[in-house]
Amino acid sequence: MVLLIIYVGVVVCMEMNSRGTPGGEYVTPGTIYFEASGYYRRKSLSSLPKTWWKLHTDGDPLWNRLQLPVDRYFSPILSPNNTKKGFKNDTFLESPLTQSFSDVVNSNGTSRNFTELPEQIKEFVRHMHRRDYRTVHQPSGVCGAGAQDQKENTLLLLAIKTTELNFKNRQAIRQAWGQVGWVAGQNSSGGYVRRVFLIGKEDPIELGVNISELLELENKHYGDILQWNFKDTFFNLTLKDVLFWSWFSRYCHRTQFVFKGDDDVFVNTANIVTYLQDQLKRPNARKTLKDFMVGDVIAAALPDRSIKSKYFIPESFYKGNYPAYAGGGGVVYSGLLAKRLHRMSKRVHLFPIDDVYVGMCMIRLNAYPIHHPAFLTFDFPGKEEEELCAYHKILLVHKRSPAQIVRLTADIKKTQAQCRDVPLRDGVKKGK
Structure with a gap:
């Protein structure tokens, strides 16, 4: 009892x-x-x-x-x-x-x-267990294309997602914000920058022409192509993240930061270099940088259920909110985090939306991206772009054409003296 x-x-x-x-x-x-x-x-x-x-x-x-x-x-x-x-x-x-x-x-x-399931989801599911794709082209440098006389560890690796057909985008980036070697920041800071383009394969039958030889010649000349033998589709962008993390973990032991972005963004590389040097000077930087990721953070987003959207995810495939993720064309994270993401990705099934997949890996690492208003993934608000020093205040803006990318780089050089001391955009509109 x-x-x-x-x-x-x-x-x-x-x-x-x-x-x-x-x-x-x-x-x-x-x-x-x-x-x-x-x-x-x-x-x-x-x-x-x-x-x-x-x-x-x-x-x-x-x-x-x-x-x-x-x-x-x-x-x-x-x-x-x-x-x-x-x-x-x-x-x-x-x-x-x-x-x-x-x-x-x-x-x-x-x-x-x-x-x-919709056909594009069916195609994704048929291959979502595969990650063993052959490397077609490797960069000439150990960790991407860079300066031959580099005297310090790489501060920043620019890892840009592109396709075989987007030669104009790659060329604009090479001439503009994606130049390699020593990049000077603000206030006498600077660092070495390297570059790699992440590419899958086009189907020669669907394309009507085989451009593999052209890409091979391009890589021989620039040495900045990392290509794998998988079909380059929107849903396979996640594969570029996973395979890039694997490659990075193997070849980029001393690279401190990664910029991962699309080939239609404009990046103020000098500002990013300065921003990252400031992160390295912070107390306990080594400890905090293992989780470091910064960008335009989207929190508590829901799957897009519109069948006409390229982001469409049916309810029969995924249920629940998305984790917080940095999206919209560009994000910066530490080399330490890239290696941790590589290992965590082995415990997370591939997901069709690449930015969301990164968020899924991040939350399982108990790591969260930092939001920064200088990442303008939805362009400038209002008439802010018309200000003289608008592009000196940002880290990234999406979207820009190859011609615009080249022109904006030239414009920034012309206004460098006038806008030297302009701080990064903080997202708060100042009153008069």
């Missing part, structure tokens, strides 16, 4: 605690969750959606079903031994991805639902 009374008391206390837990959420009747109190507030563990603890996944979208068993496998609470092993063994990291893909994709329910 005493034991029975104790048991009833424990059950009642647990029920009261579960209802009074800070940050708790209403659970729909019939849905079974297990939630570890305080898990989401521990800095040593990464933040994940509470559906991580859901016991039943029947009827969940494809990507969620694929990723859930992997997150559970590497849970420091559910499987602490697996977490420790995973940081030491690449093969051990990759095997849960392979197993969950095989289990989920080959199940009867998934096979039936697969036919209902």
